[in-house]
Amino acid sequence: MYDLKELEAFAVVIRSGSLSLSARELDLPKSTLSRRIRQLESSVGQPLLRRESNQLIPNEAGRVFYKYCNEMLVLAQQGSEALNELRENITGELVLRSHEAFIRGWFAQVAETFMTHHQGVNIRVHTQTQAPSDQADGVCLWLGDPGESPLRQELLGSLTQGVYGHPDYLNARGRPQNPGDLGQHTWVDLLGNQPGSPALTLHHSRHGIYPLQPPVSCLQFDQYCLQGDAIVRKQGLGLMPHWMVERRLQAHPGTLELCLPEWRGPSLPVWLLYPHGSLPRRVRAFLSHVRNSIPQGWCDRHAA
Template identity: 60%
Template sequence: MYDLKELEAFVSVVKTGSLTVSTRELNLPKSTLSRRIRGLEDNVGQPLLRRESRRITPNEAGRVFYRYSNEILELALQGRSALDELKEEVSGKLILCCHEALVRGWFSELVESFMTRHKDIRVSIQTQSVFPETVDDGACVWLGGCGETTLRLEPLGQLSQGIYGSPGYFARYGVPETPGDLARHAWVDMIGSGDTGAVLQHPRQGSYPLSLPETAFTVDQFVVQGDAIAKGRGLGLMPHWLVERRLEAHPGTFVPCLTEWQGPVLPVSLVYPHGILPRRLRAFIHHVRNVVPPEWWAPDAAQRSRAVPNSGTHHPTH
């Protein structure tokens, strides 16, 4: 087994080409440096350096051994850093942002479990309705497209969407049987989604551009959209996973229709800065990866196949 101090001395002399310069670099007496070089050569069983004029250069064996010496020292440094991380406490303040649709329930629970594990951490949570330009001292969980950004985006999953209404709405106005029927129904839309021309997808029939009625009611938050649909104001595209979470707390408030037609998929991303990250942020990122709902990568088909009430064919006049 090689002595790391001897390897360090050898690598330094090869780099500097001078015992004198290396003594200054390593802050060692010249006699100690020479002794370490001789000890390494005795250990490997052959000379590694040769003196040429006023410069020291590696011989053929030295050139080969220099490459491995560098690798050994780098691995030793990585191992020491890894052990230091185990001893380092996760502490300090994190500023955590989350899209408004995810902040209640899943996100608040993951922050709570993270803080339970790391007692010395302090957290500030900020709800986001607009994609952040920066995320200093923290990270952001975002739902939907991000556009161009200088931040690092790590995919966490995706949420599929379907068309939902309330049982009361369907009882009053009937259930649409084709995408074309939606034009005769009131619609609760998220601001911006209708402007881009949402397209419905069917596994056999292909795509259908969604044409919204002029009387569409628009909101800027998923929770407000859900409240409006639950109260019978109209139909709307909603992420299946978010609907399932609401149904756990308020059973029977939503019912899907046109269950084989799916809306645009919404990506879920973890957003954080590039570069070297502080220990507390790396710990949080690792924690988020471990609590991502499996449905985000493999949406449950059962979410899209709930029974639809068999109602009449009346259409809204509002």
Template identity: 50%
Template sequence: MHDFDELAAFDAVMASGSLTRSARELGLAKSTLSRRISQLESRLGQTLLRRQANRLIPTEAGLLFHDYCREMLRLASRSREALADLAEAVRGRITLAVHSSLARSWAAGVAEDFLARHPEVELTLQAREQAVCSPESQCVQVWLGEVPTEASLRSEPLGRLARHLYASPDYLARHGAPAHPEALAHHAWIDLLGTTHAGLTLHRSDQSAFCFRPPRSRLRVDLPVLHVDAIARGQGIGVLPEWIVAAREAHHPGELVACLPAWRPTPLAVTLLYPYGQRPRRVDALLDCLRRAVPEAWRP
């Protein structure tokens, strides 16, 4: 029977190549970590690690055994989760990855509510610019916009964010307000991550549409908060979700003005992404919390 403390010690050193770093990460004395690995090698009758320069590298036996070691640690973790579920306890670690446009304005509050409801859970909140598409990902994700076609995850619609064209009052005072989408070609355009460089279709309530190809942006930004800032500071016109503008206007009234009120871009979908199959209780609890927290403004 293997000792799981010894397996964890070996796995940690395989990842870092250093006894000192692994001991610090595990919260152990370096001598304790070294002893656990020596005991594991003694049980197996094989040398698993050897020193080369300033690193510990695996022997052939170490490379072979590491795959089994990781599988045993995974099974041990899953067994603990299963027992926790059986005890109807919501505990353990979970990661919530959210599109950066929604991280501070919405997800931070959801995370606080979730932790208050479940005191035995550890939550990592990540703001991302790209969705993780791998089915091996165990995190829960909230994505804004089109879901990547390669995403092998369960997708669940949460809502839609209406969008509009915005500029600052100062910019419009200097350059005039466009009276028709055709006039946008003569204005400075602020682009976010190239999302409009291929063209932007604007729709009107009478079902007519106008396909607008924005001029080349002299200022391009890669973070939504920088996008809003640039437009609010009079750098040009750009597309923003109305819900995000409303949240900013609550703190900085009068910074943003809607342009061409009769014309609107297609709304952005808000989608919940999570792995297929049986889920730990903490994941279901987080999914329920996210669903309850959807603002009315996102609902069709």
């Protein structure tokens, strides 16, 4: 039976081609690393590496063995994780992805809170500007329509929207009294709401639906935080989720004002995306953690 430390040493040397670099990566003395390589070669009964131009490269036997070496290391890791599933502690690596609208502040806090309760988990967080097409082992929080996806889609709630501007901009340009007045203002938009695309609609409890075709945007962004920054810099009016504005106002009071408060834009659904089938315990635990952390500002999931 091969020693896992020797297999790991061999795999790292193959990838780096250098004993010095491999020793630093593994945090080992070069002498210890060399000894593990020699012991592995003794176990397999033949040399696996040769030196060429100051690099260590695999010989024919090394190339053949490297494939099986990787498979043995992967199986060992999977076996360790499977055994950890039987223990009370939740461990392993958790890959999280989040729509950019949630990544600053709220989602990071959710991930940090989870780690305080499960310190054996290693979390990697990625910002998403497009819905993921694959999520082999992890969770994605998404805002809006995720489109066609092989992932399971769980609706968490929805964000209502309204038209916002900076108070100084509104004092200078005037406050719109009805949706028709918006055509007189500069519009700060998100990419995708292009001229000629289906019109946005504003909703009123008594007056019904108003199809809104904003003027050609002088500024368009692919992120809500950048759109909000532009509105705060008095560049114009824009449609933003109320929940995001409320969080911004907690940190920067008085920087945004709701226009046409009785009119609201389309609601944006909030989704959890994750693989079908049996999930690792750490993924199941994080899904439960997110469900228990849904903000009060999100509408009931049936309202999306």
